[in-house]
Amino acid sequence: MAADSDAIGPAAQRYTAICARASTFLPIIDVGHTAGVAGATSARGATEYEFNLRLASKISDDLRAAGFARTVLLVTPEAPRAGLFKRAARANALHGDLFLSIHHDAVPDSMLQTWQFNGVAQHYNDSYPGHSIFVSTEHRNRADSLAFAHLLGIALKARGLAYTPHYTDAIMGSHRRVLLDPQAGVYRYNELVVLMQTQMPAALLEAGSIVNRDEELALATPERQALIGSAVVAAVDGFCTRPRTSSVPSSGRDVRLQSRFRPVRRDRQK
Ligand SMILES: [Zn+2]
Numbered sequence: 001m002a003a004d005s006d007a008i009g010p011a012a013q014r015y016t017a018i019c020a021r022a023s024t025f026l027p028i029i030d031v032g033h034t035a036g037v038a039g040a041t042s043a044r045g046a047t048e049y050e051f052n053l054r055l056a057s058k059i060s061d062d063l064r065a066a067g068f069a070r071t072v073l074l075v076t077p078e079a080p081r082a083g084l085f086k087r088a089a090r091a092n093a094l095h096g097d098l099f100l101s102i103h104h105d106a107v108p109d110s111m112l113q114t115w116q117f118n119g120v121a122q123h124y125n126d127s128y129p130g131h132s133i134f135v136s137t138e139h140r141n142r143a144d145s146l147a148f149a150h151l152l153g154i155a156l157k158a159r160g161l162a163y164t165p166h167y168t169d170a171i172m173g174s175h176r177r178v179l180l181d182p183q184a185g186v187y188r189y190n191e192l193v194v195l196m197q198t199q200m201p202a203a204l205l206e207a208g209s210i211v212n213r214d215e216e217l218a219l220a221t222p223e224r225q226a227l228i229g230s231a232v233v234a235a236v237d238g239f240c241t242r243p244r245t246s247s248v249p250s251s252g253r254d255v256r257l258q259s260r261f262r263p264v265r266r267d268r269q270k
Contacts, residue, residue, distance in 0.1 A: 015233055017067035019240035027063055027236050028096040030074040030087055030194060031056045032103035032204075037079045040106035042210035043124035044117050048104045055207055055225050056102040062229035063236060072096065081193070088197035098148060098239060099198045100232065104219065105132065105164075105206040108175055112211065129215045130164030131156060131228075134189035134204040135180070136196050144201035144239075146186065151238045152203065153184025155231035164209070201239075205232075 019025065032052045033039035039048030056073060063071040072094060076087045091099050105128075112123040133153050135145040153163065163185025167177040177187035186203075189195065195202050207228055210216045218224050 015062070015066045015230065015237075017233075017237045017240070019067075019237050022067040022237070022240060023069055025068060025098075025236075025240045026070045026072065026094065026096045027068055027098045027100065028072045028074050028091045028094060028200075029056045029060045029063070030091070030099060030101040031076070032101050034076055034079055034083060036077075040104065040210060041123070042104075042216045043115075043122055043213045044216060045120060045122050046210070046216075048106070048210060051104040051207070051210055051219060052102050055104075055219075055228060058225045058229045059100075059102065059232045062226075062233050066233045066237065068233075068236060068240075084193035085197060088194050091194075092197075092199045096198075096200045098236060099194070099200050099202040100148075100152075101194050101202070101204040103204060103206045104208060104210045106209065106211045108173070111171070115213075123211065124213050125209070125211045126213055128164050128166045129209055129212045130162050131185065131208050132164050132167060132206045133184065133186045134177070134192065134195065134206070135186060135202070136190045136192060137180070137188050138190045139195060139202060140199065141201050145195075145203055146180065147242065148201050148235060148239045149186040149203040150181055150184045152205065152232065152235035153181060153186055155234040155238075156228070157184070158234075159227050159231050161227065161231070 033049045035049055039052070041047060060071050060073040074087055074090060076083050078086050107125045107128060111125050113125060114121055115124055133149045135149045136142065139145050166172065167175070167187050168179050170176065177189060180186050180188050189204070192204060195204060208215045208219045210219060
């Protein structure tokens with residue numbers, strides 16, 4: 001990877017947060033998966049965890065540089081499923097104001113094709129480039145989760161990045177999702193542990209497809225990471241600045257107790 005100094009230029013101009021409470025606001029940037037259970041494998045054989053750690057670190061650095069000095073980069077060594085609950089528990093213990101889990105996407109195994117890279121058989125799918133954002137509508141603070149996800153989707157769009165629409169396709173089968181926000185590319189994913197168990201507004205970003213051979217190369221560049229970093233900073237700043245809405249769920253039921261005692265069904269290994 002290029003040294004930090006290589007990234008300094010017009011695209012890496014310092015951004016200063018507008019939000020008056022930026023210095024006390026606590027964003028948590030969660031590195032998806034673990035070093036040992038590393039998620040998807042890219043078209044060239046790299047692990048998703050490598051991509052997640054690199055991008056989440058860049059996002060955290062950019063947030064701190066913008067004035068969000070309390071930003072926490074959450075790295076979890078424990079494997080799923082216990083590790084998924086631990087990352088949510090850690091985020092809750094930190095009393096974070098916002099939780100963003102960073103991932104990179106693949107496709108279901110049945111949609112992969114095989115090619116040779118450096119003499120090794122690898123798997124790819126070039127059909128579905130683009131990022132996507134997920135929230136749980138069962139989250140106790142779904143309105144704010146959706147509001148942040150919307151801001152993030154719009155910030156990515158404003159930087160020329162397009163979300164992938166393929167999660168609504170029938171070909172996705174059990175991986176098919178409801179598109180909640182067609183303008184910003186926000187899908188519903190209610191079963192994810194980190195989106196269900198976190199008490200603060202929460203979203204998950206699939207930053208792009210690493211089984212797509214062109215997009216894998218783009219996602220590995222400092223330029224793309226800086227672009228996504230600036231989008232996250234703009235979205236966090238916009239979220240921090242907006243008037244706070246009530247987190248009381250419209251049902252009036254005690255969702256805190258509900259989520260504590262309700263068994264988690266069909267949770268996914270995110
Ligand atoms: Zn992942």
